[in-house]
Amino acid sequence: MDQLDVEPVFIETDVEMDNGADQGRSPHRADPTAAVDSGPRATPLRQLGLSPNHWYVVAQGTELTDQPLAVTFWHQPIVLYRGSAGQIHAIEDRCPHRQVKLSAGYVEGDRLVCAYHGWHFAPDGACTHIPYLAANQKLPTCTLRQYPVKEQDGFIWLFPGDPALAEQRSPLGVPEWEHLDYIGSAALIDVQCHYSFLIENLVDMYHGHLHGDAQVWANPILTGLEVTGDRVHAHYEADSYYTIDKIWSVAQLFVPALRKLHPEPLDVYYPYPHWMATLGDDFKLYCLFCPVDETHTRAYLIHFTSLGKFPDLHKLPMVVRRFFKSTFHNTASGLLRRVIREDLPMLQQEQAAFFRHPTYKGPELNRALVGVQQLIRQQAAEGER
Ligand code: FES
Numbered sequence: 001m002d003q004l005d006v007e008p009v010f011i012e013t014d015v016e017m018d019n020g021a022d023q024g025r026s027p028h029r030a031d032p033t034a035a036v037d038s039g040p041r042a043t044p045l046r047q048l049g050l051s052p053n054h055w056y057v058v059a060q061g062t063e064l065t066d067q068p069l070a071v072t073f074w075h076q077p078i079v080l081y082r083g084s085a086g087q088i089h090a091i092e093d094r095c096p097h098r099q100v101k102l103s104a105g106y107v108e109g110d111r112l113v114c115a116y117h118g119w120h121f122a123p124d125g126a127c128t129h130i131p132y133l134a135a136n137q138k139l140p141t142c143t144l145r146q147y148p149v150k151e152q153d154g155f156i157w158l159f160p161g162d163p164a165l166a167e168q169r170s171p172l173g174v175p176e177w178e179h180l181d182y183i184g185s186a187a188l189i190d191v192q193c194h195y196s197f198l199i200e201n202l203v204d205m206y207h208g209h210l211h212g213d214a215q216v217w218a219n220p221i222l223t224g225l226e227v228t229g230d231r232v233h234a235h236y237e238a239d240s241y242y243t244i245d246k247i248w249s250v251a252q253l254f255v256p257a258l259r260k261l262h263p264e265p266l267d268v269y270y271p272y273p274h275w276m277a278t279l280g281d282d283f284k285l286y287c288l289f290c291p292v293d294e295t296h297t298r299a300y301l302i303h304f305t306s307l308g309k310f311p312d313l314h315k316l317p318m319v320v321r322r323f324f325k326s327t328f329h330n331t332a333s334g335l336l337r338r339v340i341r342e343d344l345p346m347l348q349q350e351q352a353a354f355f356r357h358p359t360y361k362g363p364e365l366n367r368a369l370v371g372v373q374q375l376i377r378q379q380a381a382e383g384e385r
């Protein structure tokens with residue numbers, strides 16, 4: 001990992017500063033984003049596109065029932081629906097007849113039926129039936145865009161890029177979702193900001209100040225940073241009270257007096273376009289992204305507690321272990337929602353401040369964010385090719 005220096009860096013952030021450290025007045029004018037931005041001043045980071053050649057998460061599997069579901073990925077309205085065998089299809093959410101939303105229609109077998117005139121569409125987007133087609137008329141050859149889509153680890157993953165690449169690239173695995181050694185909780189983030197604000201928030205472990213006793217680690221120090229073409233890995237040394245080795249350990253989450261800090265490694269990853277973090281052996285987080293447009297991001301924040309310190313659990317019958325996992329599923333979602341509630345106004349204020357001061361660069365002490373911005377720029381450039 002890179003050796004880290006402690007000089008402040010100046011990055012594309014929108015937080016207004018009133019400490020004399022704004023542009024042109026600091027003695028530390030070395031601008032690390034010069035290495036990030038290539039050539040003449042590029043598109044501001046907060047207005048960049050993305051690389052579509054990755055699997056993005058557009059919904060939880062349980063959100064898609066027997067009705068069509070409308071989702072939006074980066075300006076593109078998409079309708080998801082389940083065919084007769086439960087397999088998922090994803091096509092453009094725009095009837096080629098009069099351009100109304102197909103998601104307002106219904107599913108019949110493997111076909112999606114438009115609400116307006118009842119035209120039928122196959123999973124490949126082809127129109128297959130028109131109820132009032134005359135004997136001397138032919139079906140129009142209109143087709144809709146079809147997206148590679150799959151259900152994996154409890155979520156619906158969509159590949160919005162070059163379909164030829166879809167099978168070459170894998171969704172980020174979330175194996176803990178089904179694994180009986182983990183208890184999972186999930187909560188939706190729906191925030192009016194560019195996705196870069198959210199990923200920077202997640203990589204910056206110094207913002208625990210905002211969350212008070214809802215955060216399970218303390219005193220993080222960034223000691224390692226690795227940036228490659230498709231991921232950032234930031235390593236922090238931290239303290240944590242989080243150890244789940246007794247049945248009542250979970251009470252620490254709700255009763256601060258029971259907490260005892262001990263050192264734990266805190267590793268944070270940005271495997272583009274998603275995020276994950278581990279705190280010691282017992283605690284894992286994911287954030288699965290679905291950027292909607294330049295000022296709107298949806299994502300699923302997921303927490304897992306490992307039951308690895310309960311070896312006797314493995315002796316229980318599978319049916320009991322499954323019951324245990326499903327009974328405690330989502331027990332931490334209230335805490336996740338609290339953290340999200342605290343983050344949302346910060347992110348939305350950053351977005352609003354960007355509109356007021358689009359060229360402002362604020363001082364930043366966390367070098368991991370430079371790596372994040374570098375990766376966002378690289379991937380967005382690839383997406384434009
Ligand atoms: S608008 Fe969809 S069938 Fe007419």
Ligand SMILES: [Fe+2]
Nearest residue numbers: 201207339343
């Ligand atoms: Fe946060």
